[in-house]
Amino acid sequence: MKGEVRVIKLVLSGWLIAIVGFQFFSYLLEVNYSELLLSDLTFFNLPIQFWLSGQLLPLWFIVLCALFNFWMDRHGVQSQEGSLRFRLKPDSEEDD
Amino acid sequence: MAEGTIQLLPLAIVVALFAVLILSGLRNRKRHATEYGFRGNYAGRIGIGAGIASNWMSSASFLGLAGIFYLKGYFAMAYVVGWTGGYVLLLVLIATQIRRFGKFTAPDFVGFRYESEGARTIVAVISIVITVIYCVAQFRGIALLVSWLFNIGYIPAVALGTSLFVSFVVVSGLMGTARNQKMQYFVLITTFILPLMVLTRKLGYFWILPQFGYGEAIGELQQQFGVNWSEPFADTSLFQWFALCFSMMFGTAGMPHVLSRFYMTPGIRDARWGVVWGLFFIALIYWSAPAYGVLARLIEARHALPFNAGGIDAADLIVLSVASLGGLPTWLVGLLAAGGMSAAFSATAGLLMTGSASFSYDIYPRLIRPNATESDKIFAAKGFFLLLAAIVMVLTFRPWGMIVEIAAFAFALAGNTIFPAFLLGIWWPRTNATGVICGMLTGLAISFSSLLCGSSLPFISTLFPSTSSALVGAPLVMLVMVAASSLSSPPSEAVRLFLTRQVHDCPEE
Numbered sequence: 122m123k124g125e126v127r128v129i130k131l132v133l134s135g136w137l138i139a140i141v142g143f144q145f146f147s148y149l150l151e152v153n154y155s156e157l158l159l160s161d162l163t164f165f166n167l168p169i170q171f172w173l174s175g176q177l178l179p180l181w182f183i184v185l186c187a188l189f190n191f192w193m194d195r196h197g198v199q200s201q202e203g204s205l206r207f208r209l210k211p212d213s214e215e216d217d
Numbered sequence: 218m219a220e221g222t223i224q225l226l227p228l229a230i231v232v233a234l235f236a237v238l239i240l241s242g243l244r245n246r247k248r249h250a251t252e253y254g255f256r257g258n259y260a261g262r263i264g265i266g267a268g269i270a271s272n273w274m275s276s277a278s279f280l281g282l283a284g285i286f287y288l289k290g291y292f293a294m295a296y297v298v299g300w301t302g303g304y305v306l307l308l309v310l311i312a313t314q315i316r317r318f319g320k321f322t323a324p325d326f327v328g329f330r331y332e333s334e335g336a337r338t339i340v341a342v343i344s345i346v347i348t349v350i351y352c353v354a355q356f357r358g359i360a361l362l363v364s365w366l367f368n369i370g371y372i373p374a375v376a377l378g379t380s381l382f383v384s385f386v387v388v389s390g391l392m393g394t395a396r397n398q399k400m401q402y403f404v405l406i407t408t409f410i411l412p413l414m415v416l417t418r419k420l421g422y423f424w425i426l427p428q429f430g431y432g433e434a435i436g437e438l439q440q441q442f443g444v445n446w447s448e449p450f451a452d453t454s455l456f457q458w459f460a461l462c463f464s465m466m467f468g469t470a471g472m473p474h475v476l477s478r479f480y481m482t483p484g485i486r487d488a489r490w491g492v493v494w495g496l497f498f499i500a501l502i503y504w505s506a507p508a509y510g511v512l513a514r515l516i517e518a519r520h521a522l523p524f525n526a527g528g529i530d531a532a533d534l535i536v537l538s539v540a541s542l543g544g545l546p547t548w549l550v551g552l553l554a555a556g557g558m559s560a561a562f563s564a565t566a567g568l569l570m571t572g573s574a575s576f577s578y579d580i581y582p583r584l585i586r587p588n589a590t591e592s593d594k595i596f597a598a599k600g601f602f603l604l605l606a607a608i609v610m611v612l613t614f615r616p617w618g619m620i621v622e623i624a625a626f627a628f629a630l631a632g633n634t635i636f637p638a639f640l641l642g643i644w645w646p647r648t649n650a651t652g653v654i655c656g657m658l659t660g661l662a663i664s665f666s667s668l669l670c671g672s673s674l675p676f677i678s679t680l681f682p683s684t685s686s687a688l689v690g691a692p693l694v695m696l697v698m699v700a701a702s703s704l705s706s707p708p709s710e711a712v713r714l715f716l717t718r719q720v721h722d723c724p725e726e
Contacts, residue, residue, distance in 0.1 A: 170447070
């Protein structure tokens, strides 16, 4: 439970920082420099703010979900192994 | 195409596509038990993902998103980020845990967790209201497509679209077709991206990946025509952007028909991995939607046409207009229309069935006819389905915004009511029935506040705009839930033990 909550906090931190950070980055660029600089800053053909919000953020969300699932898969297996061992212990003691 | 004539080839393509979907549904019915991950294999998870994506795709994604990009440029990115980022919230905070409750609908979950028939009834009513609002957006999409296909006015198109939709559901139901969701998704993605690739190629941009190719169009629009379409916060504030984005996220995690996907998948691991695939499939469409918006602006500029001459109706149909203006062959434009119609029909059918199930299962036997038999409930569900379709049709005659704006209102309502009820219900054992009832009623009031008193109290419209009320609304509802729960008696020991032992500390299935 504690481990799961820790992973959830990490995933949500990565989620929130990326969303808020990219928007503030675009906003500060627009306010402090000029719209022309924004359109000159391109990545993969796209203005930087379009690439960050429109392409990278959805991809980042997929990565976050995949990382969470990898952790849950591993954690789930460990929990099941733990509960199996717990259930099997009395039998093995009897065998001894 | 001559004025006043029916678009025959596109109409034939729409009819053919629906015939193929029905036939595939009939074939799918026979082998349904082996589909969608019963065996937990790799293909099964992709199938679940395709199911999630096809269930999600509606006329808001297919038609409306491009329209709002065309009108508002970067501001529309809040929908893309909101509707994809919401799945992260859903996966880590809700989806994994609600499986452990073993309940099959949102009212079931709330009724069990909060041990309250009142809370259950309120959620059922809210689910129906969300269904109606979201369906208005879908019916608007259907009506605009029907209006374009048959070359008739908007009001007759709403009536004809409703008749076609109800006939489609009745025919599908009579024939016992099962939805082949993998095929449905394949149809949607093909009909959306293939015309875009051809259009990008015709305009001379990088067409193999039009999701990147449209960047050159943004540059040309600015340099040749002085239109700064990509400027991020030119007409809107940072707060408005975040308010819309987070409202869409909270709404995604609270939409009853989205949540229901996780009750139905046989295994929790497959359900979790299905979200990743589903998000990828959804992102494929959302990576592409801005391209239609900017290409429309560019083609208009090249043809010296006035911007948005046709108002919001034209903006909602921009996907078809840009394809026609760009010189795509009629069959490709028909393919786009068929994809849009299929997305709207499938989303509306799923939503109305969820709404009528809420009535026949959660309201009818509890409040109207306590001794109702199973056949009474089925009869009530069918009748309520038709009643909901009629209500939605009447509301669609005078829609209050663009397709995505109407859909956004439904999302904000879900974000203000069902999302806090689920979130605190899962993660704070002290939440009780009084808390959830007070919270959901507050959420309802917040969601409708802008429509009811926004004109007399301007700060209400600023804080709780109808499309974006959940950024401030959802935390406020949670505060109300915490305060009301703390001031009343805690939930039963059985529920708290269930949460501790079964929900938060149990190994996965």
